[in-house]
Every structure is written in structure tokens, then in C-alpha cells.
Amino acid sequence: MAPARGDLGVLRAHNRRVILNHLRRLGPVSRTQLVELTGLSSASITGITAELMGDRLLTERSVGEAGSSGGRRPILLDIDYTAHYAVGLKLREDRIMAVLTDLSTAVLAHVTEPLDGHDPHEVASQIARLCKALSRRARIDPTHVIGIGIGLSGVIDALQGNVVHAPLLGWRNVPLAPLVRERTGLPTHIDNDVNSLAAAERLFGHGKHSAHFLTVALGRGLGSALVLGGELHRGRRGGAGEFGHNVVVPDGRPCSCGRRGCLEAYTSEPALLSQFQERHPDLAPQITTVNELVTLAEGGHDGAASLLADAGRLLGTHLSYLVNTLDPELIVIGGEGTRLGPLFFDPLREAVRARAFDGLADDLPVVIDAWSDDDFTPWARGAASLAVQCAFDFGTLAEGAGMTHLR
Structure with missing residues (x-):
């Protein structure tokens, strides 16, 4: 009995995720290697990788002369890390540290400035302004920003985007992610700041x-x-x-x-x-x-x-x-x-x-994992990982990505 349409959609999303995460962990591989690694059929690999290339999540790379033994050079697939961007912010009680990264979480622009205040609406507005400033500073198309990640100290309901309790900010039950999303039009993810570091370690670090x-x-x-x-x-x-x-x-x-x-x-x-x-x-x-x-x-x-x-x-x-x-x-x-x-x-x-x-x-x-004494960008880079991981964990870019409200 053929699966229902919804089941096919779930299966396809799962297969996209499997392919993306193999490439994230292993680097460029051929379609033939992906068949061996994933157990998917050649037809499935061809179809799904074509979709991912259409979404600018994958790109093709030719093996150089040194890697070729003559004949037609093999074509390898790799993550298109530079086609999309994410914003990461580390929120402290006295300042905001913000970065714009590509999908490898390489930092392309960064800024640190004092926090305007602890009113959640003012903080959300300041975050929206920083997102716009980072896009200008990095000279990138803001419509290619896939999302925002925010890390802060406290108990965070990441699923609802709610700050349950952040003692240093004096916050209880603050819907920070929805407030930022309203101002930017971007998918916004928040989490405890140490969880954001773990997200970075999981994607591209020691883990x-x-x-x-x-x-x-x-x-x-x-x-x-x-x-x-x-x-x-x-x-x-x-x-x-x-x-x-x-x-x-x-x-x-x-x-x-x-x-x-x-x-x-x-x-x-x-x-x-x-x-x-x-x-x-x-x-x-x-x-x-x-x-x-x-x-x-x-x-x-x-x-x-x-x-x-x-x-x-x-x-x-x-x-x-x-x-x-x-x-x-x-x-x-x-x-x-x-x-x-x-x-x-x-x-x-x-x-x-x-x-x-x-x-x-x-x-x-x-x-x-040694840090320099005055380098706080790993915190913000970790926060950017909260947005980046969605591309890998869900096998697609979040609907509505792109700073449509900030152009």
C-alpha cells in the first residue's frame, strides 16, 4: 500500500536531512558515495540532491587534477555554506554581542554595544536594528538571512521561544522570540547560552x-x-x-x-x-x-x-x-x-x-576549548548555530526566511 502524501513528505524531509548531515560531517562526496553512505537509491539521491541544489543548500565541486587519475573528473557534492547567513546574539544584562555568519558559522561581521535597557520590547527593537546593521556591515543581501539565534543565561523554553526566568535581566515568562520575529520577519530561536555553545560544538566543533x-x-x-x-x-x-x-x-x-x-x-x-x-x-x-x-x-x-x-x-x-x-x-x-x-x-x-x-x-x-581573554564572539557564534542547525536538522530553510521587514 502506497504511503499517504503526508508520509511521503515526512520521508523526503528525513532523507534531505540525512544527506545534509552526512555532507556536514564528512565534507564533499560523490552521489555514488552518498548512495553507499545513506542506503538510499540512486534515483532518490539524484532527485533529492537536485532539490537541495535548487534551494542553494548544496553545490557541485570538481575534483582537482591531483585527485584525478585521468578521464572525466568526478563531481562532488558539498554544502553551499556561503549562500545563506544567520545572525547570532549573546544577550547579557549590560550588552549585546552580535555576529553574522554563513552556514559554517564562520563570522563575517560582528558588533558589541551596550544594552539599551531591560524592557523586552526595547531589547527586541535593538536586536532588529543590530540585524540590519550587520547585513550592511557584511555587505550581504538581507533576504539570504535564514534566521536569528539568541543565547542568554537562564531557563529558556526553546520550543515556545519564551524566557522562563533570566535572573540577570529580571525577566520571567518573556516571549522574546515572538517579539523579535514580529520586528524582523525572521525565524527566531532562543536558548540557554550554554546550549547554544553545545549547538556549535555539535555542528562543526569537537562534538x-x-x-x-x-x-x-x-x-x-x-x-x-x-x-x-x-x-x-x-x-x-x-x-x-x-x-x-x-x-x-x-x-x-x-x-x-x-x-x-x-x-x-x-x-x-x-x-x-x-x-x-x-x-x-x-x-x-x-x-x-x-x-x-x-x-x-x-x-x-x-x-x-x-x-x-x-x-x-x-x-x-x-x-x-x-x-x-x-x-x-x-x-x-x-x-x-x-x-x-x-x-x-x-x-x-x-x-x-x-x-x-x-x-x-x-x-x-x-x-x-581555549578562548582569548577578550573574545566573546564564541557566545554569539554559538547563538547563530541555533538558526543554522535548523537547515541541517529539518533538511530545509525555514519558511519566511529573509529579512523582508528590514529592507
Whole structure:
């Protein structure tokens, strides 16, 4: 019995997605190779790749002379990364960091400016203005922008585009994505900022070939994102991964969330700096930044070195609990806190290996994805991945893409 029309549409969308993601992971391959890789028939590959080329999602490339042994050169298919664009924004309580990228999330233009205020309507209007400015700066056709991604700290309902709770902005139940979509005419996706980093890792980063991995963001705060079975796991209300707010010392140090004793209150950069200043008041006037703390530790100051080691060990211990629970293939640590260096991360790795159950972490890579001290574009680039991933996850460009309202 022939499938109903709706079933054929679902199947075709699935096949488009399969082809796109094989090319994303492997790079250019021939149609014959796609038949072998996907198990689809030659006729299906021919028809679907023709559709994808018509949508400017695929392009053909000829193998160069060095790759040819004579005769007709094989034609390879590849993602047409430069035919479409996405906007990514990292929203903080005091500023917005914005980038425009191609489909590989390569940054083509970027801008950072102070946040005009915390009124959601004003923020949405500022985002719309930045989108328009980025298109002008990159000198691209705004109708080729496929969507907007926004990452921010807090509990986010990504499906509804709703900010459930963002303490730093004072927001509860703010429909940010619909507000931005009304002003831009673009599909708009929002998520927790650490989830946006994981989306980037999943598409083109260290997690490109992993189905199960953890992304940990360390810096002003501490958070994690879970990719399970190749998909971001957000939980019932969008709060999955908030392990930085696990209480490790009841009634302990104050945390940014308003509670006391959270893991973040002992391992984040502000927490490390304040702990050192409390323990060494004589050095507090000289050690006012994390970079100065790390330099002091690397110079042999026992107090600074032991503080970093103890904090790294504490974080590694709690990462081992996640390893025991999820058995990931990979842990990627990013964020400004990667500057803490080996004095922090060597004890962290040792603790993960020592405390994980029955060798689960013996060959587990813990990758430190180092950022420069003043480079915040990875946050915004991660947010752009929220829009880019739709082209790969749904096998098509979102209907209505293109900045029709901003021309």
C-alpha cells in the first residue's frame, strides 16, 4: 500500500536531512558515495540532491587534477555554506554581542554595544536594528538571512521561544522570540547560552562526530549542556544542565542565583578571585583580576596555586557524577574560564578519572576549548548555530526566511 502524501513528505524531509548531515560531517562526496553512505537509491539521491541544489543548500565541486587519475573528473557534492547567513546574539544584562555568519558559522561581521535597557520590547527593537546593521556591515543581501539565534543565561523554553526566568535581566515568562520575529520577519530561536555553545560544538566543533557529549561553560558562571543521541537535551522546562547550581556546601558561600553553597560559588572566576582576596587581604589590592591571580599562581604563590587546584578538583569531582550518570563520549570545556590553565585543569582531569565509576573516564577526552581573554564572539557564534542547525536538522530553510521587514 502506497504511503499517504503526508508520509511521503515526512520521508523526503528525513532523507534531505540525512544527506545534509552526512555532507556536514564528512565534507564533499560523490552521489555514488552518498548512495553507499545513506542506503538510499540512486534515483532518490539524484532527485533529492537536485532539490537541495535548487534551494542553494548544496553545490557541485570538481575534483582537482591531483585527485584525478585521468578521464572525466568526478563531481562532488558539498554544502553551499556561503549562500545563506544567520545572525547570532549573546544577550547579557549590560550588552549585546552580535555576529553574522554563513552556514559554517564562520563570522563575517560582528558588533558589541551596550544594552539599551531591560524592557523586552526595547531589547527586541535593538536586536532588529543590530540585524540590519550587520547585513550592511557584511555587505550581504538581507533576504539570504535564514534566521536569528539568541543565547542568554537562564531557563529558556526553546520550543515556545519564551524566557522562563533570566535572573540577570529580571525577566520571567518573556516571549522574546515572538517579539523579535514580529520586528524582523525572521525565524527566531532562543536558548540557554550554554546550549547554544553545545549547538556549535555539535555542528562543526569537537562534538561533530559524537552522539553523546557534555559542553561545560566556565567563566562568570558555571553551566553545562547535554547532547544525548545527537540532540540537545533541555529537560521538561529548559533547565537541564544547571549543575553549577547544585549545592555542594549547605549554607556556604553566596551564589549569583541568590542561594548559598552552589558549585558555581566555588569554581567560577568571580568566586575564585573573591576567595583569594578573602584569604590574602594583604594581596587583595594587587590581585584584582583573574589573569593576575593565574599569573601569581604560575609564579609559585602557594595560596593561589592551591586555590586553583582545589577548585579544579571540586569541579572535576562533580563532572565525574555526570559521567557516571550519562556515560558521555566527550567533555568540552569552553568559556572565559579556560584561561585558568593547567593548575586548574590538570587536577580537574585527575578528579574526573579518579572518581568516575569503574573506568568510565579512563579514555574519556576532556577538551579545553581555549578562548582569548577578550573574545566573546564564541557566545554569539554559538547563538547563530541555533538558526543554522535548523537547515541541517529539518533538511530545509525555514519558511519566511529573509529579512523582508528590514529592507
